[in-house]
Amino acid sequence: MNYSSELKKFLTSQYIYSGARIALAIVIPSIILAQFGLLKEYFLFPLGTSFVGLTDQQGPFIRRRNTLILSIFSFFLIALLASLLKGFPIAVYLQIIVFGFFFSMIGVYGMRLATFGSIALVVLSIFIDGHLTGDDIFKSTFIFFLGCLWFFIIFLIVSKLQPYKLASQVVGENYLELADYLRIKAGHYTKNPDFDSLLNQLITQQVKIKNHQEDTREIVFKTRQIVNESTTQSRILMLMFLNSIDLYDKLLTSENDYKRMNQVFGETKLLQNIHDYLLVMADEITNLGISLQSGLPYKEITNFDNELKKIYDEFFDHRAKKFSSETMEDFMMMRQVLMRITEITDEVTTILKVNSQDKKLAKSLSSGLDYSQFLPQEEKLNLKVLFSNFSLNSGHFRHAVRVTIALLIGYIVSRFEILGIGHSYWILITIIAILKPAYATTKHRNLLRFFGTLAGAIIAYITLHFVDEPTTLLIILLVSMIICFSLLKSNYFWAVLFMTIYIFLSFNFLRPGNINLIFKDRLLDTAIGGIVTFLVAYFILPVWEHTQNLALMKKSSKSNLDYFRLVMDHFLKNEPEDQDFRLKRKNAIIDLANLSDNFQRMISDPKNQQRKLEAVHQFVTTTHLITAYTASLSQYAKSGHEFPEIDFQNWKIKISAELLRTSSLLYQQDLDEQIRSESRIKPEDQVFDLLEKRKAELENQVFSDERKTFTVSHLTEIKNIKELLELINDVAKDQRKIIEEYLIHQSKANA
Incomplete structure (x- = not known):
């Protein structure tokens, strides 16, 4: 590994840039307030800045701006309402139910609002017991509002100065x-x-590339x-x-x-x-x-x-x-x-x-x-989309129910005096941070959260024990905050570790000498939140990855068929527009990545939910090969060269029929007998005869060491085209057999 390049990649990335912006927006006002002895009184100002900063996800300027405005006013109203109703237990539970369900459900509109909803629930958790607002609720929440507004001002200034940076x-x-x-x-x-390990690495990397390309399309094209x-x-x-x-x-x-x-x-x-x-x-x-x-x-x-x-x-x-x-x-x-x-x-x-x-x-x-x-498809912001997801068939609905129940359980547990919990909101925040729609993601984040918190707490405890110089602690706080915000999306373990460090240091600045209580509360609350999350994710309306397999297989099968047909149209001189080619290629690659991502998450599901794992793995592998071979074929199709020796018309009919047989099985449609017969067509190519002729010529002539760099013979091209077509056909046959076996097992399981 080139550590110099890895360090440069990180230091120039959007993550460190965004993390530094949020951290400096928090720390600079905090230092100014501390100089005037006002930090404890105005602590809600940097807190509001941090919450709004976390909702600033990458994307087009207009969407980021609108989300920040929504966050500012929503967080202020949530904080005000939660503070005003803190003395009414029934009202508190109603808030958890209503807000927990609503802010989880708005994830139907995409990741941006899903993130906003999660942070809104964190705000609710922070203010629900009223320990931060004190007696003057309106003054405290107004300070919180100003802190939220402060980040928005920073965002506008930076966007104006560097419009192309992101x-x-x-x-x-x-x-x-x-x-x-x-x-x-x-x-x-x-x-x-x-080779098997390399193939798995390629498929994993394709998922990463797909996710980056989707994010970049939205930013660049909008x-x-x-x-x-x-x-x-x-x-x-x-x-x-x-x-x-x-x-x-x-x-x-x-x-x-x-x-x-x-x-x-x-x-x-x-x-x-x-x-x-x-x-x-x-x-x-x-x-x-x-x-x-x-x-x-x-x-x-x-x-x-x-x-x-x-x-x-x-x-x-x-x-x-x-x-x-x-x-x-x-x-x-x-x-x-x-x-x-x-x-x-x-x-x-x-x-x-x-x-x-x-x-x-x-x-x-x-x-x-x-x-x-x-551009990636997004749901439009209308109530019809929201209400159409009020069904147990909706993954968003099931997730919203799980979040609501987990928050209720977490809050009830935090009320048990016997546990002596001093920072009950940490339990709720842990639940919100860990509990995700996919069980596999929840399980993974649960472990990372616990061990990251444990490691960060130990480091912070040692730091505070040996370091008492305020300037040094402030530098450690700032660095920890920047690294935490920078790694939240890319490396959750390290993000949690540094988050724990800066939280410990922040509490130490506000209440010096309280480190033992913070250490105990942080670890206890994280453990309780993790246990509650695991139980709810496993037992309450779980969505297992195997339930998504069939739908993703259908999409990938169809997009590969469309992509292959379009490439063959190039050879047959029915040349489509470049834009249409790019769209078909994009769809095939994205659907392959989604299928691969689903399989990787399925591996983390409980063993009894990893149904037909081997068959799904084989389907992912064959889909990858069909997409890759078709992409290779497209290079010849777009070269502008003539290949009359290849029977492209019959190859198109033959392979399309084989791919259609797989699609028909997946969609459980009756297959036309004509399709079966078309898949058995034998294209009449001339490649074999030409190869044999060339070999015979070589037997009777002296080898010529002609060195034409960066060129390839026509015979080599047609040989490779034929091999690619044979490979696509063979893999398509294998894939169809995999699906036949997959559906047989599925029907037995349902019987």
């Missing part, structure tokens, strides 16, 4: 994820690689300055993102017969040289991503043409020694691998040129796409 950071983050994907790909070119303004920076940012998607497509297309390749060339230096070259390229892409995140100029270090030529020279030298009619197809396979690497190199070179465009050239850059077509 977009640049998320685009850079896409390149960092692509670099990691390329490093995994490079692992296939080592000696005796673990930021007015980028879409509408003709500035150099806006045009380059837009094209850098679109080119990152094209690069991902190229990386997907580099799927090869790695096992055969290792058998034939495993003992040569060629594979190791390819491995090293791909790692160097990944490092360059990483540096580009860091440059985009930081806003600093990028300087290319590697001369790709020279490095790639060395690999070709190694290939030609080995070919000169070993080439014959028997090894011809092996060398054709390796030549095709080199061409795929060349295409990836060309894409990276194009990206670097776009990134370095000057102002005159940038004005001519345009994608010509309708960006609205590529």
Whole structure:
């Protein structure tokens, strides 16, 4: 691991930038208030700032602004109402029920409002027992309101000064994820690689890339300055993102017969040289991503043409020694691998040129796409959507019920005097932070929350025992706060650890010498909250991942069929629009990532809920291969070359029929007998005859060591196209058999 690059990635990321903004917005007013001896009296000011800051999720400016405004007034009203009703037990329980259910249900409108709803419940938990507001409720809640408003002012100022900052950071983050994907790909070119492990790593990384691309689409395509303004920076940012998607497509297309390749060339230096070259390229892409995140100029270090030529020279030298009619197809396979690497190199070179465009050239850059077509679908803010989810069939409804019940149990437990709980709201906050719609996520966060709290509490306790210098403690507090807010989305364990440290230090500033009580309460409350959360998540209307399998399989099967047909239309000269191609490709990749993500969460479910785990895993694997092989096929389709030797019409009918058979099984539809017969069609290709003819020619002529770098013969191209079509067909057959077996077991289980 390159620790220098990892540190730069983190320090230039949107997470550290956002974390520092929230932390400084909290700490600077706190220091000023402390200087005038007003921090204890106005403690609710920085508290309000922190709550509103946490609702500022990445996205377009307008959505972020609207969410912050909603948060300011909602949090103020919740704090005021909770404080006024603190003396009425029945009213308190009604608040928990009404607010707990409503603010959990609004997650139907997307992650942004789901986050807002969670923080709103944290505000309710903080103010529900009235210990923070004191006797003057209106003064205290107004101070809290001003703290909420303060972050909004900071947000407006920063957005005005740096309108492209977030977009640049998320685009850079896409390149960092692509670099990691390329490093995994490079692992296939080592000696005796673990192919199953590499495939699982690729699928996991595809989920990350999909999530980043979805977030980036929303930010880039809905930021007015980028879409509408003709500035150099806006045009380059837009094209850098679109080119990152094209690069991902190229990386997907580099799927090869790695096992055969290792058998034939495993003992040569060629594979190791390819491995090293791909790692160097990944490092360059990483540096580009860091440059985009930081806003600093990028300087290319590697001369790709020279490095790639060395690999070709190694290939030609080995070919000169070993080439014959028997090894011809092996060398054709390796030549095709080199061409795929060349295409990836060309894409990276194009990206670097776009990134370095000057102002005159940038004005001519345009994608010509309708960006609205590529945005992720979101539910519209209307009551019909909300009420339509009032059903046990809705995952959002079931989650809202679980949250409400867990909060009620947590609050009741916090009232038990025998436990001696001094900070009862910590139990409720723990429940809100841990309890998520998916059991697997809840289980994982529960463990991270407990161990992160334990580790952070011990570190904070030791720190406060040995350090009593206020300035030093303030620096530790600020650093802990920045790291906590920076890691909340990416590394929950460390975020909780540093959160615990800054909470301990904050309480120490407010009430010095109270460390033992805080230590006991924090650990006890976290343990109680974790136990309540686990019991509710397991027993109250759980949503197991296996219940989502069939729906995700259907979507992925359909999108792969659409993608394959569109690629074949390219070969048949029914050329679709570039936008339509991008949309079909996007849908196939997103549906594959969603299916993979579902499978990974399913592994964390209880053993008795991991139903047909092996079959689902096989379906995920075959779906990945079909998508990757289709993407590889698309490179030939868009090359503009003619391939009359391939019977594309019959291949399209044959494979489409096989994919349709799988879809029909998934949708439990009666299959047309014509579809079955179409899947047995034998395309009339001429590739085999041409290969045999070429081998015969080689038997009767002297080998010519002609070295055409960066090119590939027509025979090699048609051979690879035919192999890709055969691979897609074979994998589609395997997938259909997997689903047949899957449905047989399912029908037995339901009987």
